[in-house]
Amino acid sequence: xxAAAAAVPGTPMVTxxxxxxxxxxxxxxxxxxxxxxxxxxxxxxxxxVKISRWAALTSGSAACGTVTRLxxxxxxxxxxxxxxxxxxxxxxxxxxxxxxxxxxxxPTSIFERRGRVVFSALPRERSQRLRRAVTDLRGVQRTLRxxxxxxSYTEF
Numbered sequence: 052x053x054a055a056a057a058a059v060p061g062t063p064m065v066t067x068x069x070x071x072x073x074x075x076x077x078x079x080x081x082x083x084x085x086x087x088x089x090x091x092x093x094x095x096x097x098x099x100v101k102i103s104r105w106a107a108l109t110s111g112s113a114a115c116g117t118v119t120r121l122x123x124x125x126x127x128x129x130x131x132x133x134x135x136x137x138x139x140x141x142x143x144x145x146x147x148x149x150x151x152x153x154x155x156x157x158p159t160s161i162f163e164r165r166g167r168v169v170f171s172a173l174p175r176e177r178s179q180r181l182r183r184a185v186t187d188l189r190g191v192q193r194t195l196r197x198x199x200x201x202x203s204y205t206e207f
Contacts, residue, residue: 072101
């Protein structure tokens with residue numbers, strides 16, 4: 052990772068990585084027309100991991116872990132402090148549920164027919180935490196899209 056981080060900043064590939072990270076927007080989880088379910092990996096974990104990979108390469112970080120990459124990106128000024136915190140907490144919330152399910156300690160009845168996690172099948176606190184995680188991710192993605200559209204990120 053260290054060699055890639057040193058060689059990649061400033062290349063068009065970095066911008067394309069960000070575009071790829073922003074290509075999938077999770078469903079709305081609050082408001083009048085909100086989704087009742089979400090795909091744990093596709094809608095939450097993968098977008099955060101992709102953003103952290105882009106941020107690590109852009110900021111020159113050699114970190115391998117998602118949380119550390121996001122912290123390094125905030126320290127480099129690439130992500131705002133609140134954005135980094137939101138992404139870290141979103142990742143942790145999704146990863147905690149994923150691990151609980153993999154270990155068999157989480158509720159297995161939370162999936163609908165298409166394999167999506169149903170918010171109403173989760174305990175209330177966990178449901179709220181995951182709704183907030185998805186909503187925060189959507190907000191950070193919106194901010195990053197704006198910065199990308201104004202060429203803020205093409206200079207790195």
